[in-house]
Amino acid sequence: xxxxxxxxxxxxxxxxxxxxxxxxxxxxxxxxxxxxxxxxxxxxxxxxxxxxxxxxxxxxxxxxxxxxxxxxxxxxxxxxxxxxxxxxxxxxxxxxxxxxxxxxxxxxxxxxxxxxxxxxxxxxxxxxxxxxxxxxxxxxxxxxxxxxxxxxxxxxxxxxxxxxxxxxxxxxxxxxxxxxxxxxxxxxxxxxxxxxxxxxxxxxxxxxxxxxxxxxxxxxxxxxxxxxxxxxxxxxxxxxxxxxxxxxxxxxxxxxxxxxxxxxxxxxxxxxxxxxxxxxxxxxxxxxxxxxxxxxxxxxxxxxxxxxxxxxxxx
Amino acid sequence: xxxxxxxxxxxxxxxxxxxxxxxxxxxxxxxxxxxxxxxxxxxxxxxxxxxxxxxxxxxxxxxxxxxxxxxxxxxxxxxxxxxxxxxxxxxxxxxxxxxxxxxxxxxxxxxxxxxxxxxxxxxxxxxxxxxxxxxxxxxxxxxxxxxxxxxxxxxxxxxxxxxxxxxxxxxxxxxxxxxxxxxxxxxxxxxxxxxxxxxxxxxxxxxxxxxxxxxxxxxxxxxxxxxxxxxxxxxxxxxxxxxxxxxxxxxxxxxxxxxxxxxxxxxxxxxxxxxxxxxxxxxxxxxxxxxxxxxxxxxxxxxxxxxxxxxxxxxxxxxxxxxxxxxxxxxxxxxxxxxxxxxxx
Numbered sequence: 001x002x003x004x005x006x007x008x009x010x011x012x013x014x015x016x017x018x019x020x021x022x023x024x025x026x027x028x029x030x031x032x033x034x035x036x037x038x039x040x041x042x043x044x045x046x047x048x049x050x051x052x053x054x055x056x057x058x059x060x061x062x063x064x065x066x067x068x069x070x071x072x073x074x075x076x077x078x079x080x081x082x083x084x085x086x087x088x089x090x091x092x093x094x095x096x097x098x099x100x101x102x103x104x105x106x107x108x109x110x111x112x113x114x115x116x117x118x119x120x121x122x123x124x125x126x127x128x129x130x131x132x133x134x135x136x137x138x139x140x141x142x143x144x145x146x147x148x149x150x151x152x153x154x155x156x157x158x159x160x161x162x163x164x165x166x167x168x169x170x171x172x173x174x175x176x177x178x179x180x181x182x183x184x185x186x187x188x189x190x191x192x193x194x195x196x197x198x199x200x201x202x203x204x205x206x207x208x209x210x211x212x213x214x215x216x217x218x219x220x221x222x223x224x225x226x227x228x229x230x231x232x233x234x235x236x237x238x239x240x241x242x243x244x245x246x247x248x249x250x251x252x253x254x255x256x257x258x259x260x261x262x263x264x265x266x267x268x269x270x271x272x273x274x275x276x277x278x279x280x281x282x283x284x285x286x287x288x289x290x291x292x293x294x295x296x297x298x299x300x301x302x303x304x305x306x307x308x309x310x311x312x313x314x315x
Numbered sequence: 316x317x318x319x320x321x322x323x324x325x326x327x328x329x330x331x332x333x334x335x336x337x338x339x340x341x342x343x344x345x346x347x348x349x350x351x352x353x354x355x356x357x358x359x360x361x362x363x364x365x366x367x368x369x370x371x372x373x374x375x376x377x378x379x380x381x382x383x384x385x386x387x388x389x390x391x392x393x394x395x396x397x398x399x400x401x402x403x404x405x406x407x408x409x410x411x412x413x414x415x416x417x418x419x420x421x422x423x424x425x426x427x428x429x430x431x432x433x434x435x436x437x438x439x440x441x442x443x444x445x446x447x448x449x450x451x452x453x454x455x456x457x458x459x460x461x462x463x464x465x466x467x468x469x470x471x472x473x474x475x476x477x478x479x480x481x482x483x484x485x486x487x488x489x490x491x492x493x494x495x496x497x498x499x500x501x502x503x504x505x506x507x508x509x510x511x512x513x514x515x516x517x518x519x520x521x522x523x524x525x526x527x528x529x530x531x532x533x534x535x536x537x538x539x540x541x542x543x544x545x546x547x548x549x550x551x552x553x554x555x556x557x558x559x560x561x562x563x564x565x566x567x568x569x570x571x572x573x574x575x576x577x578x579x580x581x582x583x584x585x586x587x588x589x590x591x592x593x594x595x596x597x598x599x600x601x602x603x604x605x606x607x608x609x610x611x612x613x614x615x616x617x618x619x620x621x622x623x624x625x626x627x628x629x630x631x632x633x634x635x636x637x638x639x640x641x642x643x644x645x646x647x648x649x650x651x652x653x654x655x656x657x658x659x660x
Binding site for chain 2: 048049090127128129131132133134135138160163167171173174176177178180181184185187188191192195196
């Protein structure tokens with residue numbers, strides 16, 4: 001397995017790092033994979049409007065683990081990751097996130113993988129939204145929605161745009177213009193749906209900075225140590241100095257899901273990250289996550305990732 | 316009614332409209348007073364330096380807009396004018412709306428260095444998108460060399476010969492999308508800008524396609540264009556039947572088949588049946604994506620009796636078999652909503 005760790009907020013630097021990890025020679029911010037390692041290509045691009053793009057389309061002979069580490073900068077990231085293996089099983093995701101958030105992605109071997117990552121600063125986004133009818137509301141909501149994990153259904157519209165960006169033959173003179181227009185359609189669509197989501201739930205987040213601070217405290221408390229049973233709602237609500245029902249409701253608004261669902265998601269993600277490193281046995285991981293029986297862990301893991309941890313290890 | 320001006324600024328043009336109709340604008344928005352008809356205009360100035368005037372009008376009187384030349388700096392004006400409804404008189408003499416007559420729908424490029432005229436006929440419902448840009452603004456999207464090529468070669472030739480182009484199927488869909496959601500979109504500026512840029516991209520892309528397909532450049536009369544547009548509509552009318560033959564189409568256009576084939580290629584950028592096939596496949600892709608039909612049904616609907624042929628044709632166009640396309644989409648419950656128009660070229 002090849003591990004690629006990074007925290008760049010400059011995609012050209014990131015591409016250089018990826019290229020050196022895969023022992024590829026870069027030419028004009030793109031590289032073609034050598035037959036020894038797989039086939040396909042990787043490319044980074046800075047659009048004239050300031051957006052940074054990573055465009056990958058490859059099949060590798062060895063699996064690669066990408067690990068984005070927390071970067072203390074104010075950049076947003078749209079990640080589209082699309083993988084189709086030989087059995088034609090497609091796994092795709094679209095995540096709107098922030099570079100403050102740690103992230104893992106395991107690119108399996110012998111699988112056609114396409115990544116389209118779009119990176120932009122908070123200021124860029126603010127300029128984009130400044131004159132929009134609902135721009136202020138979206139921006140305010142994003143600033144409160146920390147950590148940002150907005151998943152989108154990667155539906156056929158997005159797929160069509162991804163297809164056009166990565167696979168469509170373009171005239172060299174209009175290449176960047178064509179890519180730009182479709183990337184901006186993705187940004188538009190994502191922000192429009194984000195807006196719909198925050199308005200459909202009836203209300204936007206109205207937490208004061210102080211309440212937000214307390215909610216974050218609750219969050220770090222439940223994610224602190226998975227080997228113990230997490231505190232119950234009563235304990236948490238005392239910690240947050242708010243009623244249990246208010247805590248439950250606000251937590252859901254700010255973090256996008258109920259308290260223990262959030263806890264479980266991070267617990268299993270931590271488990272997956274541990275397993276991927278191959279430093280720990282299944283039993284060790286299970287006990288680290290507070291499972292007394294490996295079987296319970298396997299079951300929960302399967303429910304979340306559609307894959308048994310045993311399969312992940314044996315891959 | 317008559318407006319004469321030398322402005323290349325959408326906000327000013329909006330003011331001129333308001334003045335002509337004896338009413339006021341509301342910021343970048345203007346609504347036609349009921350005595351003059353109905354409709355509205357919206358002006359957009361995008362940060363990239365491109366601006367656009369988006370209008371939907373049905374006027375009671377004829378309106379002629381005359382733009383005088385002004386020679387300080389060159390601005391380009393790209394107009395997409397679509398007749399959405401044509402008036403018709405029935406036996407009782409009552410005017411009623413008829414479905415679109417696309418024959419008068421045209422794309423026109425003009426330059427501020429030359430005078431130009433736009434006419435709004437009475438009782439026609441017209442949707443128009445006027446895009447104004449200059450060389451400086453294009454630098455936000457294209458490389459210097461590409462701009463030189465477009466402005467120096469393609470645009471100048473186009474302007475010299477007073478070309479008029481047709482609004483093709485893709486642009487029609489972009490416009491449809493734009494006018495459907497424009498007033499309710501939460502990100503209105505971005506929404507309009509993205510579609511305006513798609514139209515500009517398509518317009519520019521056509522030059523490249525045409526250059527590859529045609530050695531000599533032809534000039535069209537407006538009447539010829541309307542005949543060719545009619546042929547295009549007939550060609551794309553029903554993919555389930557065999558397409559009309561060249562001789563049928565050329566008869567429809569009252570042209571020789573050689574002239575028809577050549578002119579069609581220049582106007583739409585592709586030979587007749589390549590254009591047909593491309594739109595047929597786009598239609599198939601939309602049907603598959605809609606999720607209401609099986610691949611087999613879609614194949615039948617667009618006139619393939621042999622599914623293998625359909626699959627091969629689909630793959631030629633999209634680098635992907637229909638089953639792969641369906642499969643890739645099927646894993647996620649399909650969300651049906653307004654899509655952006657086909658942008659595959």
